[in-house]
Amino acid sequence: MGLWLTLFAMGLVTVLIRLSMIALLGRFTLPEILQRALRYVPPAVLAAIILPEMLQPGGTLDVSLGNERLLAGVLAALVAWRTKNTIFTIVTGMTGLWLLTALGV
Amino acid sequence: MSISTSHAEFWAGARAQIPILVGVVPFGMIYGALAINAGLPASLAQAMSAVVFAGSAQFIAVPLFEAGATPLVLVFTTFIVNLRHMLYSTSLAPHIRHLSSGWKLLLAYLLTDEAYVVGIQRYQDDGNSPHKHWYFLGTGLALWATWQTATAIGVFLGARVPAGWGLDFALAVTFIAMLIPSLTSRPVLAAALVGGVVAVLANGLPHELGLLLAVLLGILAGLLVETRLPSKARKPQPESG
Numbered sequence: 061m062g063l064w065l066t067l068f069a070m071g072l073v074t075v076l077i078r079l080s081m082i083a084l085l086g087r088f089t090l091p092e093i094l095q096r097a098l099r100y101v102p103p104a105v106l107a108a109i110i111l112p113e114m115l116q117p118g119g120t121l122d123v124s125l126g127n128e129r130l131l132a133g134v135l136a137a138l139v140a141w142r143t144k145n146t147i148f149t150i151v152t153g154m155t156g157l158w159l160l161t162a163l164g165v
Numbered sequence: 166m167s168i169s170t171s172h173a174e175f176w177a178g179a180r181a182q183i184p185i186l187v188g189v190v191p192f193g194m195i196y197g198a199l200a201i202n203a204g205l206p207a208s209l210a211q212a213m214s215a216v217v218f219a220g221s222a223q224f225i226a227v228p229l230f231e232a233g234a235t236p237l238v239l240v241f242t243t244f245i246v247n248l249r250h251m252l253y254s255t256s257l258a259p260h261i262r263h264l265s266s267g268w269k270l271l272l273a274y275l276l277t278d279e280a281y282v283v284g285i286q287r288y289q290d291d292g293n294s295p296h297k298h299w300y301f302l303g304t305g306l307a308l309w310a311t312w313q314t315a316t317a318i319g320v321f322l323g324a325r326v327p328a329g330w331g332l333d334f335a336l337a338v339t340f341i342a343m344l345i346p347s348l349t350s351r352p353v354l355a356a357a358l359v360g361g362v363v364a365v366l367a368n369g370l371p372h373e374l375g376l377l378l379a380v381l382l383g384i385l386a387g388l389l390v391e392t393r394l395p396s397k398a399r400k401p402q403p404e405s406g
Contacts, residue, residue, distance in 0.1 A: 066240065074250075078250045079254065097384050103360065104383025105245075108281050109337065112368050114206070133338070150191065152332070153341065
């Protein structure tokens with residue numbers, strides 16, 4: 061029950077953001093500083109999800125060659141950098157993780 | 166382009182979305198599978214795709230639900246992650262100001278990254294077709310239907326994926342694919358670095374508040390670097406010096 065209420069509140073917040081400027085047009089313009097700040101939301105969010113996943117598998121910091129998630133993530137990042145191809149990056153990262161885990165690196 | 170009827174606009178918009186849909190299908194499937202493996206009820210995982218309808222926010226919500234984050238943290242995180250849609254709202258607003266409230270609400274609901282990127286192009290085309298909002302509707306609904314279907318497939322398959330496959334890592338890898346190509350300027354790089362490092366350092370904070378702190382400090386870092394840079398380094402240089 062609580063989960064469902066939370067879900068609908070998340071949906072409401074999302075649609076209100078998307079409707080905001082469409083509904084308020086002419087009465088309010090987004091402050092310039094906020095417009096600039098919004099551009100940094102995606103890189104900050106993405107990195108804030110990625111880095112703990114790579115560096116803290118299971119919750120504790122592990123910066124070693126024995127951390128297969130760190131290695132697979134670096135591999136995926138290299139592929140993303142060279143190819144800019146989403147599917148190829150995902151396939152490389154996941155295959156890398158499976159191979160490294162199987163090999164027991 | 167000479168599209169004259171609302172019907173033709175609708176289908177042209179849907180067709181224009183197809184190249185993006187190819188990438189959206191695996192993304193939606195990964196989301197569905199991830200949600201199921203995190204212990205979310207199938208009905209809730211599927212409903213999130215319809216009610217929230219925002220890829221990255223849904224992905225981020227999964228581990229938060231799994232960790233038992235409070236409703237306030239979930240709603241506020243969704244708010245921060247989706248705040249960028251205000252830019253799309255600002256950009257689309259003048260083109261649809263003549264439409265009814267119902268149309269505005271419908272297009273706002275469909276205003277995702279993918280629908281915006283394709284739909285706004287129609288408004289930049291020459292010609293003054295009075296039906297360009299139908300193009301936006303077509304492109305938005307094509308994405309919507311695909312997202313719901315891909316989620317359902319992911320939910321179905323996810324229940325059959327063994328835990329040993331490390332499916333939770335698919336989130337990180339998917340985000341790597343989105344982040345790395347976007348790191349094209351120093352302020353963006355600063356936002357990502359600070360966001361990532363703070364998230365690692367603040368991982369133990371209660372209520373999963375580390376993510377929010379990381380994002381806010383990342384934004385601040387981006388703004389700071391942008392302000393510190395001499396203006397000529399920020400603007401593209403003219404071709405001949």
